[in-house]
Amino acid sequence: MDISSGKMDKIVALCKRRGFIFQSSEIYGGINGFWDYGPLGAELKRNLKNAWWEDIVRGPLIGPQGELVEIVGLDSSIIMNPKAWVASGHVGGFNDPMVDCRETKNRYRADHLLSAEVVGNQKGERQSLGWLVVLEGDRAEEVWLKRAEKLAKKRQVDLASKKPEWIPYPMLPLEKRAGVIGPDAEQPGTLTEPRQFNLMFKTMVGAVEDSNATAYLRPETAQGIFVNFRNVLDTSRVKIPFGIAQIGKAFRNEVTPRNFTFRSREFEQMEIEFFVPPEQAEEWYQFWREQRYKWWISIGISPENLRVRAQTKEELAHYAQAGAGSSDLEYRFPFTDPGFGELEGVAHRADYDLRQHAEHSKQGDRMKYYDQERNERYFPHIIEPSAGVDRGALALICDAYVEDPNRPSGVFLKFHPRMAPVKAGIFPLVDKEGMAEIAEGLYRELRKRWNVQLDIKQNIGKRYARMDEIGTPYCFTVDTQTLSDNTVTVRDRDTLQQERIPLSQVTAFLASKID
Numbered sequence: 001m002d003i004s005s006g007k008m009d010k011i012v013a014l015c016k017r018r019g020f021i022f023q024s025s026e027i028y029g030g031i032n033g034f035w036d037y038g039p040l041g042a043e044l045k046r047n048l049k050n051a052w053w054e055d056i057v058r059g060p061l062i063g064p065q066g067e068l069v070e071i072v073g074l075d076s077s078i079i080m081n082p083k084a085w086v087a088s089g090h091v092g093g094f095n096d097p098m099v100d101c102r103e104t105k106n107r108y109r110a111d112h113l114l115s116a117e118v119v120g121n122q123k124g125e126r127q128s129l130g131w132l133v134v135l136e137g138d139r140a141e142e143v144w145l146k147r148a149e150k151l152a153k154k155r156q157v158d159l160a161s162k163k164p165e166w167i168p169y170p171m172l173p174l175e176k177r178a179g180v181i182g183p184d185a186e187q188p189g190t191l192t193e194p195r196q197f198n199l200m201f202k203t204m205v206g207a208v209e210d211s212n213a214t215a216y217l218r219p220e221t222a223q224g225i226f227v228n229f230r231n232v233l234d235t236s237r238v239k240i241p242f243g244i245a246q247i248g249k250a251f252r253n254e255v256t257p258r259n260f261t262f263r264s265r266e267f268e269q270m271e272i273e274f275f276v277p278p279e280q281a282e283e284w285y286q287f288w289r290e291q292r293y294k295w296w297i298s299i300g301i302s303p304e305n306l307r308v309r310a311q312t313k314e315e316l317a318h319y320a321q322a323g324a325g326s327s328d329l330e331y332r333f334p335f336t337d338p339g340f341g342e343l344e345g346v347a348h349r350a351d352y353d354l355r356q357h358a359e360h361s362k363q364g365d366r367m368k369y370y371d372q373e374r375n376e377r378y379f380p381h382i383i384e385p386s387a388g389v390d391r392g393a394l395a396l397i398c399d400a401y402v403e404d405p406n407r408p409s410g411v412f413l414k415f416h417p418r419m420a421p422v423k424a425g426i427f428p429l430v431d432k433e434g435m436a437e438i439a440e441g442l443y444r445e446l447r448k449r450w451n452v453q454l455d456i457k458q459n460i461g462k463r464y465a466r467m468d469e470i471g472t473p474y475c476f477t478v479d480t481q482t483l484s485d486n487t488v489t490v491r492d493r494d495t496l497q498q499e500r501i502p503l504s505q506v507t508a509f510l511a512s513k514i515d
């Protein structure tokens with residue numbers, strides 16, 4: 001795991017200590033790129049997926065022209081006919097060219113590397129000191145300059161320029177590539193030539209293991225939606241523009257899984273394929289970019305840690321080359337800080353996918369949409385907001401993490417109440433005079449609607465500390481006064497304020513905060 005920031009180390013430790021995220025099959029030493037969600041992690045993920053489904057699929061969302069946005073759900077199989085992956089371009093093109101460093105044994109994606117020449121200046125004469133390769137990102141220039149200055153010092157010359165003139169590493173001429181100094185290397189010439197790796201996991205279907213039995217674990221949920229386009233049209237009363245939404249597992253044999261769950265080999269996606277008339281693509285693309293940004297903020301992500309970045313022409317995936325563009329919603333994770341990492345993509349895929357499937361499946365015009373009003377049959381364009389559930393859960397945890405030396409726990413998770421895995425802690429102040437029985441009654445009542453915890457033992461400070469550390473927004477305590485006036489104290493996790501409310505009002509109080 002490559003997690004360089006101290007804050008991230010603490011978050012990873014908290015996730016394990018409190019049961020959010022564990023290494024997969026840890027008792028056997030784990031397996032790189034796979035993670036298990038513990039009791040709290042499972043709740044958090046479920047809250048995230050439920051919120052997405054409720055807010056986006058059920059809505060009601062209002063579209064750019066004031067119309068109701070129509071979206072229906074789908075749950076397609078993970079293993080599909082392998083021809084679907086030929087049509088989608090994944091069999092031929094789902095490759096990351098990788099570069100290995102012979103000195104450090106590190107492996108990099110070639111398209112994530114930037115190179116720039118270091119030029120020295122000795123008594124007015126310019127001389128090349130070599131080529132430095134660094135990882136792209138907001139700190140690329142700073143890293144390059146530090147290493148360039150070190151190189152110049154060693155050669156006892158000044159730098160002719162402190163500004164790197166970038167050339168993407170794969171575009172560097174071959175003879176120059178042979179002598180570059182890799183991102184973490186000291187010696188020149190230790191990087192291998194870029195090599196292709198297909199990221200799809202292969203498996204066998206049926207009893208006979210021959211090449212006809214080869215199938216793939218889906219690397220995205222999107223293709224399950226495209227191949228069902230006709231089925232959905234034929235069986236539901238949807239009219240363009242409309243969307244099909246799906247939440248499900250995806251698998252990619254990532255060459256360098258890293259940064260905790262950020263780049264995993266098994267992960268979940270929440271994808272919408274939104275079908276529009278081609279001339280409305282630009283409008284819906286803008287709509288979804290804005291809508292998705294607002295949604296992440298609405299579930300508690302801080303605006304200063306989220307940005308929308310339009311991809312450059314070079315970054316665009318094959319299916320998005322012809323369209324209105326693609327944008328990434330990026331979160332400032334502790335391991336990317338001060339830079340950002342992708343949380344969700346919003347892509348205009350044009351009509352690439354439906355055309356591909358129409359041709360490869362020989363369904364032809366059956367994959368087109370018949371527009372009754374226009375009396376016209378056409379391939380609709382697609383706007384695709386595609387979010388990662390695991391990256392979403394990780395962003396929620398990172399954003400909620402607050403260090404507070406004034407609390408016994410030293411740290412608390414400031415989850416939005418809707419996302420919090422445990423909505424409330426219920427405590428009797430002491431296990432005497434029937435307080436525990438009242439607390440248990442309240443617990444049984446609240447459990448009908450939410451995940452809440454009853455904690456009877458330990459001193460009250462320790463119980464609050466535990467709830468702070470797992471991000472429980474409210475704690476209700478039954479005390480001596482409850483016995484006389486039927487009120488309980490409510491403690492607010494963020495403000496630490498306490499107030500008294502009638503026992504009979506607790507459910508309504510919690511509902512008003514969560515729903």
Ligand code: GAP
Pocket residue numbers: 219220221222252254261262263264265266267269271342343344345384386387388389390391392
């Ligand atoms: N259908 C389009 C598609 O799959 P993508 O950008 O490759 O696009 C969409 O993936 C989202 O899935 C990403 O924004 C990210 O949140 C998540 N994702 C992709 N690869 C991932 C990985 N290896 N580990 C965790 N999440 C990943």
